[in-house]
Structures are given as structure tokens and as C-alpha cells.
Amino acid sequence: MYKIKENKFEIKEVKYEEPLDNVTDHILERPDVVNAKVYRLRSGFVRHSVYITLGYITQNGKNRPIEIFINSKDLTKNAEYAVLTRLISAIFRKSSNPVFILEELSSIHDPNGGYHKNGKYIHSFYSEIADVIEQFFREIGCMDEEDEDDKMIARHVNEMLNPEPEVKTDVNTEFFICPECNQKTLKMENGCLTCVNPECGYSKCDE
Missing domain, CATH: 2.20.25 (N-terminal domain of TfIIb)
Structure with a gap:
């Protein structure tokens, strides 16, 4: 913001503060017992099936995710799954509306290309994880109409920027x-x- 004072410009820094309803001011503590859903993911990007456990609690009458665990008997992927587990769980606990993680994961493209599954083109292993998390969000009811619209817009933009390759045969x-x-x-x-x-x-x- 600029102010004219004695023919001189005075510069003042204006800080932007994000609304409190979008970001919590503390990390949500995990209770001793949480509800959870387990999903089995069969992906063309990894050899063995991946089991994704998503935990949630009820806070102020609304379900919200609190943690995720990604497991497989493929020991070569343990470090990668541990990183995903810690990062996504931290987002679940820190953000009051973690739906944005779906767009971030879905926008990752495997450099070796993707494959078709159930009539849908899969860009990467991470986009498959996003699909599982989205299914979980819908089942526990933590996605509202505005989130649905944002997710649809993000998907259309992603498809425009990264069109699905044509398959002629x-x-x-x-x-x-x-x-x-x-x-x-x-x-x-x-x-x-x-x-x-x-x-x-x-x-x-x-x-």
C-alpha cells in the first residue's frame, strides 16, 4: 500500500492472513481409537497389491480424515510408501479441508506413461491413490458440493493440459x-x- 507524504512515497507491507476456517492452528491429536476403512489397490505401476488404510474421526458432528497407511509386501517400495503415509497424514491433521490433496496427487504423471483401467486412463500410481482417497472422502461424507465442483474443474483443466493419448488399436x-x-x-x-x-x-x- 502506498501513501503520499511530503512528496515522498511511504511503503507499508500488508500481510495476508488466511481465514481460520481453512487452516487449523494446531495439529489434530490422534485419539486412542479411530474408525478406519481398508482398500485394496491393484495397480499396473507396481507388482504387488497395495493396501490403503484410511482412518477418520467425528469432530463437531462431521467426519474428517486423520491418517493414512500404505502397505505392501514389496519391500523395495517401503521408503516411498512411508513418505506418502507421513505427508498425507500430516495434511489430514493440519488442514480442516484436505480435499486439495486429490488435485495434487492426480496431477502427477508417470514419465513412462500410463494405462487404461475400467475405461479410464490412469496417469500414475499417485493418481490411483488419489482415486482411493476420493472414494473414502465420499463414503465418510467429508466432500461438500463446493468441493465436488472444485474437483471437477481441476480434473477438466488437468485433462486439457495433459490430454489422454490416442489409442488406435x-x-x-x-x-x-x-x-x-x-x-x-x-x-x-x-x-x-x-x-x-x-x-x-x-x-x-x-x-
């Missing part, structure tokens, strides 16, 4: 990194992810 000739042999020899064919490396033979189909 049933066979996708693009290759991805195989989770078994770590070679770029994995392709989608007839609804199945198949590694063409003769020394590997990894294959996974949607069930």
Missing part, C-alpha cells in the same frame, strides 16, 4: 518399465500388462 506399442526386471519392456496388450523380456515373463491382468 487394441495393442499399445508403448513400453513401460517392468516392476519385475526394471527394464522398459512392459506393454499393455488386450487389457494385460505383459513384459516381453524373455528372461522375465512378468504379466498382470485386471480382475
